Amino acid sequence: EGQLVESGGVVVQPGGSLRLSCAASGFSFDDYAMHWVRQAPGKGLEWVSSVNWDGSSTYYADSVKSRFTISRDNSKNSLYLQMNSLRAEDTALYYCSTITGDPNYWGQGTLVTVSS
Amino acid sequence: HSVLTQPPSASGTPGQRVTISCSGSSSNIGNNYVYWYQQLPGTAPKLLIYRSDQRPSGVPDRFSGSKSGTSASLAISGLRSEDEADFYCAVWDDSLRGWVFGGGTKLTVL
Numbered sequence: 001e002g003q004l005v006e007s008g009g010v011v012v013q014p015g016g017s018l019r020l021s022c023a024a025s026g027f028s029f030d031d032y033a034m035h036w037v038r039q040a041p042g043k044g045l046e047w048v049s050s051v052n053w054d055g056s057s058t059y060y061a062d063s064v065k066s067r068f069t070i071s072r073d074n075s076k077n078s079l080y081l082q083m084n085s086l087r088a089e090d091t092a093l094y095y096c097s098t099i100t101g102d103p104n105y106w107g108q109g110t111l112v113t114v115s116s
Numbered sequence: 117h118s119v120l121t122q123p124p125s126a127s128g129t130p131g132q133r134v135t136i137s138c139s140g141s142s143s144n145i146g147n148n149y150v151y152w153y154q155q156l157p158g159t160a161p162k163l164l165i166y167r168s169d170q171r172p173s174g175v176p177d178r179f180s181g182s183k184s185g186t187s188a189s190l191a192i193s194g195l196r197s198e199d200e201a202d203f204y205c206a207v208w209d210d211s212l213r214g215w216v217f218g219g220g221t222k223l224t225v226l
Contacts, residue, residue, distance in 0.1 A: 035215065037161075044118075045153070045161065045204050047215035059214050095160060099206070099215065100151060102172035104163035 002027035002105045004096050009110030016086050016114070022079040022096030022107055030054070030074040035099045036081050038092035039109070048094070049081065064090075086114045119144065120205055120218035127224040133193040136221045138205035140186050144216060148208045150188040152181055155202045155220075164203075165190060192223075200225045 008020040020036070036048040049070040050059045058070050069082040079096050093109040121139040128134040138150065152165035163172050165181035168188060180191045188207075192199055205218040 037217075044202075044220040045155075045206075045217045047206070047217060050215065061214055062212075097161075100149075100163075100166055102163070102166060102170070104166070104172055106160040106162070108160055 002103060004098075004105050004107035006094060006096050006107040006110035009094060009112045011113045011115060012086055013116050014087060014114055018083045018086065018112060020081040020083065020094055020096075020110055020112070022081075024077040024079070024105075027103070027105065029077040032098045032101070032105075034070075034072060034079045035097050036070060036079075037095045037097055037099070038090075038112075039095070040089075040092040043092075046092070050099075051079070083112070086112075088114050090114050118219040119209060119212070119216040120207065122203075122205060122218035122221045124219065125222050125224065127226055128192075128195045129226045130195055130197065132195045133191060134195055134223065135192075136190045136203050136205075136223070138188045138190070138218050140188075140207060140216075142186055143211040144186075144207045144209040145183065145188055146186040147210055150181065150183055151206045152179075152188075152190045153204045153206065154199075155204065157201070161204065195225055197225045199223060 005023045033052050035050045051070045055072045067085045071080045091114045095109045097106040149167040153161035155161045168183040169181045178194045203221045209216045
C-alpha cells in the first residue's frame with residue numbers, strides 16, 4: 001500500500017530557511033504530480049505548491065511565490081520544499097499529497113513553526 | 117476569503133441526507149473537475165470524490181458529488197455519527213494557475 005512520510009518540520013526564526021522532505025513508497029511515484037498543502041492551527045487547507053511528474057513544471061500560491069521552491073527526485077521517490085524568508089504566517093502543518101486520483105495519498109504532515 | 121465558498125457549518129440527524137455546497141467561478145469549477153475531502157479530527161484529509169462525481173475505491177456510496185455550472189455539491193445520505201468531520205472542496209483555477217480549496221464545512225451529526 002502506498003505511503004507518504006514528511007519530515008523536516010521544526011521551530012525556526014522569522015527570516016530563516018527550512019527544507020521539507022516527503023518520502024514516497026508503495027506506488028509509482030513518477031506517475032503522479034505532487035503537491036504541498038498546509039494547514040495553519042485551527043484553520044482550513046491551503047494549497048502551497050505543485051510539481052508535475054518529471055519536475056519540469058512548478059506552480060506556487062501567491063503567498064509563497066519567490067520564497068518557496070518545490071522539487072522532486074524520482075530516483076529517490078522524494079519530494080522537497082525549500083522554504084526561505086519564513087514568516088509567522090507560514091506556521092502550519094505541511095502535508096505532501098497526490099491530491100487527485102484513485103488511489104490517493106496524503107502524508108501525516110510535518111509541523112513548521114516560525115517564531116522568535 | 118477563499119476563492120471557493122462553502123458554508124462554514126452543516127448538521128443533520130442520523131439517517132438524514134445532508135448536502136454541502138461549493139461555489140466558484142468560470143475559471144475554476146466552471147472549467148475543471150472538483151475534488152472533495154473529508155478530514156476527521158487530528159488526521160490527514162481523505163479523498164471522498166474525484167473528477168466531480170467519482171468515488172475512490174473504499175468510499176461508501178452514501179457519498180456522492182455533483183457539479184452544475186460554477187457550483188458543486190457533496191451529498192451524504194444515511195448520515196452516521198462517524199461522518200462528523202470537516203469537508204473541503206478543491207479545484208484547479210485556470211486564472212490563478214494553482215489549486216484552490218474551499219474554506220471548509222464542519223459537519224455535526226446531532
